[in-house]
Amino acid sequence: MSEQVIGVIGGSGLYEMEGLSDVRSVAVETPFGAPSDEFITGVLDGVRMVFLPRHGKGHRLLPSEVNYRANIYGMKKLGVTRIISVSAVGSMKEEIAPGHIVIPDQFIDRTNATRANTFFGNGVVAHVQFADPVCADLSGWLFEAALAAGATVHRGGTYICMEGPAFSTRAESNLYRSFGVSVIGMTNIPEAKLAREAEICYGVIALSTDYDCWHESHDDVSVDAILAIIRQNVAMSKSIISHAVKRISAERTCPCASALTYAIITDRGAISTEAKERLNLIIGKYL
Numbered sequence: 001m002s003e004q005v006i007g008v009i010g011g012s013g014l015y016e017m018e019g020l021s022d023v024r025s026v027a028v029e030t031p032f033g034a035p036s037d038e039f040i041t042g043v044l045d046g047v048r049m050v051f052l053p054r055h056g057k058g059h060r061l062l063p064s065e066v067n068y069r070a071n072i073y074g075m076k077k078l079g080v081t082r083i084i085s086v087s088a089v090g091s092m093k094e095e096i097a098p099g100h101i102v103i104p105d106q107f108i109d110r111t112n113a114t115r116a117n118t119f120f121g122n123g124v125v126a127h128v129q130f131a132d133p134v135c136a137d138l139s140g141w142l143f144e145a146a147l148a149a150g151a152t153v154h155r156g157g158t159y160i161c162m163e164g165p166a167f168s169t170r171a172e173s174n175l176y177r178s179f180g181v182s183v184i185g186m187t188n189i190p191e192a193k194l195a196r197e198a199e200i201c202y203g204v205i206a207l208s209t210d211y212d213c214w215h216e217s218h219d220d221v222s223v224d225a226i227l228a229i230i231r232q233n234v235a236m237s238k239s240i241i242s243h244a245v246k247r248i249s250a251e252r253t254c255p256c257a258s259a260l261t262y263a264i265i266t267d268r269g270a271i272s273t274e275a276k277e278r279l280n281l282i283i284g285k286y287l
């Protein structure tokens, strides 16, 4: 069995992972509070996997209530080196029909700064590079896996992350379209930033569920319409994950693995013992 551990964060409609052997449920404590739920660990095709439902079992947490720091910290603590995010998104382009898959390569952050999206602060300052917010290697494997699973898949595109929980107004939806974005969701930006700080690769399987509210010949987005599309496509998402796991290399040559090398600006001598302990899992190798 390879040494790598692949994490999967399941979004709306994906609350469990099938096909795992040696399944365990693990409660993880973190210095940042409680994760969304217990982590499910297991083995898929000889690869160690860790699964977490982003909104908790039963979908109890709003996008702004998810403790992204605890979720990513928990993944790190369990040895995860690459995270696959599975996310429901609205389509902002005609050619991305509901049921299609997008593997985004850019983000725009329209959240309200109410979500903790960094492990730093409180005595330790770091600025990671985020020009390319997803792992190119992982995204390439996800694209190939989606093709192999028979999906209609769009490679690349910008995911705009709104605050929610209400969906966009029509004016906002048209404004975002004028930005040229491909899809809209409410969850991926804090995860991508935190994964980068934790030196974990991050890639997204975005399932287009609706045309938001900009499309004149489609109904405005609603939860029941989103869930209907997810139900039809949940097997596809699971198949993409199992095709991806077969392709993902255990060895990492991407820059994600060393993202903190030049990021920490605080004088090491000025970092308190408390801060060193709190952040040991994240920055220990740089102290």
Ligand SMILES: CSC[C@H]1O[C@H](OP(=O)(O)O)[C@H](O)[C@@H]1O
Pocket (backbone or CB within 6 Å): 010, 011, 012, 054, 055, 063, 086, 087, 088, 089, 164, 185, 186, 187, 188, 223, 226
């Ligand atoms: C259920 S509709 C809106 C909800 O769906 C998406 O969640 P996720 O990214 O976890 O799949 C979207 O971001 C909203 O949170």
Ligand SMILES: Nc1ncnc2[nH]cnc12
Pocket (backbone or CB within 6 Å): 088, 089, 090, 091, 162, 167, 168, 184, 185, 186, 209, 210, 211, 212, 213, 221, 226
């Ligand atoms: N239209 C939409 N807006 C925001 N998040 C979504 N998730 C799925 N569809 C969405």
